[in-house]
Amino acid sequence: MDVVTIGETMALFTPDMSGMMRYAKSFSMKLGGAESNVAIGLSRLGHRTGWISKVGNDEFGKAMLSFISGEGVDVSRVKVDPSAPTGIYFKELRRADDVRVTYYRKGSAASTLSKLDLDEEYIAKAKYLHITGITPALSESCAEMIDEAVNIAKRSGVKVVFDPNLRKKLWNEEKARETLSELAAKADIVLPGIAEGEFIFGESDPEKLGQLFLNHGVSIVVLKLGAEGAWYFSKEKNVKVAGFPVERVIDPVGAGDGFAAGFLSGLLDSLSPEQAVERGNAVGALVTMVNGDVEGLPERDEIEAFINRKNDDVHR
Template sequence: MTHPAPHSTPAPAPGPVPGSTPSLVTLGEAMAVVAATEPGPFAHGTPMRLGWAGAEATVAVGVSRLGHTAAWTGRVGDDAAGAMVLAGLRAEGVDVSGARTDPDAPTGLMLRERRTADRLRVSYYRAGLAGSRLAPADLDEARITGARILHVTGITPALSATARAAVEHAVRLAHGAGVTVSLDVNHRERLWSRTEAAEVLGRLLPYTDLLFAGPEEAALFVPGGEPEETARALTRLGPAEAVVKLGADGALAVTADGAHRQAAIPVTAVDPVGAGDAFVSGYLAARLDGSPVPERLRLAALCGAFAVSVPGDWEGIPRRTELGLLAAQDITR
């Protein structure tokens, strides 16, 4: 099948136009998810559930559930899967009036196989599909420059040249307008090499205010070392605030005020996919609250703990009224 150039402008997705600029604006890929609900290889008759996911979309859902306005921009196909993605985001209070339905490319797909009781195997079908066709022309520049935070990840610029251009354009717009730029490295080796990721994302660091990275992701830019040393090295590349996500060992943030540590909150892990994005959503929501760094880390850890304890990418992210369910287990050191 021959597709027109990715920079062609598809029709806006149906949905209400918001009355004001959302506090958080994010752009990226969202796709349908078919996930096995029981362990074992994919086979005829395997029990499955249908859903949707996307790193930036998950962050938007989390911020919305925690009481702030959020918007997601991206492309989905003009198909049932795309309609499901947009309806799901709207149901979570996320503004998708800036999203686009692409009539010439279908919505991407993720297959999640529970190969054993404690091992997931994930396959993506995204190359050349709607999400990868995001382009600078899809962006609402006024919305970006009017937001309080722009959040992007390292996934989107790895999808295509036009998606990369969209992320770079959005970051520069936001930075020029004094909007806080949040970047989660979120490196995916299946999409691009470490060398290419370091080169492309490295160009974004001078425009970034808040950087999230795991230890291996941080090593794209700085030599490996202790988490605090790593975070401090990252802040010397541009970001005023660097957060190193340490999984079961919690997280650490470094700002001009010093280093702050947060232990992981102990829960029974059911599904690790999406936990990092849930963590980011909690951190950004607390930043929008005006909370200091230790409270940002605490809320981030709570959101990550909720997420891993529920199947799905974003389904387990808590609402404000639910935070007390795990808050008693919070340990800050």
């Protein structure tokens, strides 16, 4: 297994019209969750991925298992809970620069995840464990489970990749800052945005933030800058890699997960740091051009053509 990831995926409902959701008369159902988005993104790029989670014994949960396994992700460690529902959320596309998300996940099946739901041998066989700051915010048992998963990975020599993915609506800021800081300190690779770095350290300058994370014990920091690209920081190298221009952003939600999938794919393919970040930037850009969390995640030939086209344009 190349990458194992842990977290909640929900049924996603989007109005079939833009503007205020109160006027919507019909909705399209998709599926979305940061961790499964990354697993699917990596699978489409040819890597072996597994997803650990829990779903309800309902139609949403059944659709989720069918869809995610159909994308080539191993779901053998996903449990079905007959006593709790699968979470849902709504994505309101008011206008191109105003996308609002509302979650209905309290008491969901995934929020009941605990240490007992982990398979130590399954995690130990992976090259990377991917986690986010969303899962520990769901419940105390979820927080304990993520901590134990990290401990298993550390004992087994599995590299831990942490995306803070801050969701302020899920918990109080003091607890969020403490938990995200602790997880970052335990991780080998951290993938924050500027706002998340500022939330943790109170600093917004990219180069200072990179150094703060390194001083915190992280080996590699990739600081996402949105359309501008990303900074790569390690003890050996600090480099900014330009992003890919997008003429029209359709849906920015999921772009960070696309970046994580592209960057990890680059590491798995033994690309240079700059090339791995470039792949992450490219996947993130492509995701923003399509409505939906995973619908814009590219396959390998598509991402290579996208990157080559940009590089050809630069060198003409």
